[in-house]
Amino acid sequence: MIPAMVRRDFLRALAAAPLAGAQARLDLLIRHGEVLDPSRRWRRRGDVGIRDGKIAAIEDDLAAAPAAEVIDARGLLVTPGLVDLHTHCAWGMTGLSIKADPIAARSGTTTWVDAGSFGSDQAAGFRRFIVEPARARIFGYVHLYANLRNPDVDVVKYARENLRRTAQAALDNRDIILGVKVYVGANMNGRYSLDFLKLGRELGDQFKLPLMVHISFAPPETPQVMELLRAGDVVTHCFNTHTLGILEPDGQVRASVGEARQRGVLFDVGHGAGSFNFEVARKALAAGFPPDTISSDLYDINVRGPVFDLPTTLSKFLHLGMSLEETLLRGTAQPAKVINRVEGLGTLAVGAPADLALLALEEGEFKLMDSQKNVVTARQRIVSRVTICRGKRLV
Ligand SMILES: [Zn+2]
Structure with missing residues (x-):
């Protein structure tokens, strides 16, 4: 029989474990992307860690963080x-x-x-x-x-x-x-x-x-x-x-x-x-x-x-x-x-919902058409490679 007080402390420690920063196990780790959060005008190469449907960490290097799944985002923009x-x-x-x-x-x-x-x-x-x-x-x-x-x-x-x-x-x-x-x-x-x-x-x-x-x-x-x-x-x-x-x-x-x-x-x-x-x-x-x-x-x-x-x-x-x-x-x-219904939606702040797009900014010649069928030739286009919503990859 575990004394009630010890048991309570144990349960409290268990409850606190998932909040222990980047060292706790991540559900998903996105590595080496160009992290771009337009709401903060924030752009730099780094890693994004996701846990429990939220952004748990954004750091230069989260290589040491254990993660259930890792996505290599080299060459991609990681945006909200x-x-x-x-x-x-x-x-x-x-x-x-x-x-x-x-x-x-x-x-x-x-x-x-x-x-x-x-x-x-x-x-x-x-x-x-x-x-x-x-x-x-x-x-x-x-x-x-x-x-x-x-x-x-x-x-x-x-x-x-x-x-x-x-x-x-x-x-x-x-x-x-x-x-x-x-x-x-x-x-x-x-x-x-x-x-x-x-x-x-x-x-x-x-x-x-x-x-x-x-x-x-x-x-x-x-x-x-x-x-x-x-x-x-x-x-x-x-x-x-x-x-x-x-x-x-x-x-x-x-x-x-x-x-x-x-x-x-x-x-x-x-x-x-x-x-x-x-x-x-x-x-x-x-x-x-x-x-x-x-x-x-x-x-x-x-x-x-x-x-x-x-x-x-x-x-x-x-x-x-x-x-x-x-x-x-x-x-x-x-x-x-x-x-205006979800705190942090549309941003990449730590604690915000883990809704992310891994986007490629492709260079080339792309025909784009408006509603009146006017066509332009664009030199760049945005294409999505991976979609993550509520911390889970959509497929
Ligand atoms: Zn409409």
Whole structure:
């Protein structure tokens, strides 16, 4: 019989053992990589140790640390797992969605945000059948007026009646639902766009929920949209070449757009099949208007091109002259800040989640296409070699 006090001490010592720094056994050790954490502007050759789903150590040399598995990352960038703020990986509205995990495994994208492919009555299904089974992390924006299929319905009245239910779905699932998605564009919902956006504004103010707003074709006009947006709202498809866009005809950023950014409205790429144009992006960057977040808007009809995945979208910004650090920042820590649900997400700090991408920065000649089928030849591209999420390699 072990005396109770000794036993207690023994158990305490056991409990403390996994916290004993790099000398305790690591689950995974990534050696000799170029460790790059854009959130801290930190870049140097070194080793990363992972234990219990978290980053346990980042040091010049962890050769002495025992590890269950070792990955040689020589020649690769070791970055935070990529965070894609605009994807479609939930089923509900369109049937054009994709499954996150297989693409996560090949693209280094460990965190996915579904941009409103589901409505309030599908939120429970989103959790049960999309978020919970996935190995990648998945969040979402709930759509304000999903399931508008009946032409006999007064759609604005329907959306108004659904306002509280939509907000409630977001509030009841706060851990995975970030806010409310609204389409704004003459092509999406005709003459109702501005009505829907006003309803979204009402909901956002009343329930303190951010909006993600799709922009495409006027009407409404850009200033009418911008004036309804507040700090923390996200404008997605910001580099589209359509009539509801961020630029004046002369290539300058519209005053209402500049003012929105000043107020804290965020601008997201959301590439997609129709919404990213090299020339618009080039002009915006030249005017000092980089996106806050770079996202793919990945779904079924663009995953085989021109979008493919988030690394390909990021590569387009390298081609446009954005530095590697600034580009990766917009595909890691910045979208993680918008999500704001997981401490340390999008960074490589010790104690942060062990979500990592092992990326190759390939040199050569690569054809990259925008949504209007314009093709450029890039000299570099980002390709993922290994994806690690919650401390485990995705395959
Ligand atoms: Zn989308």
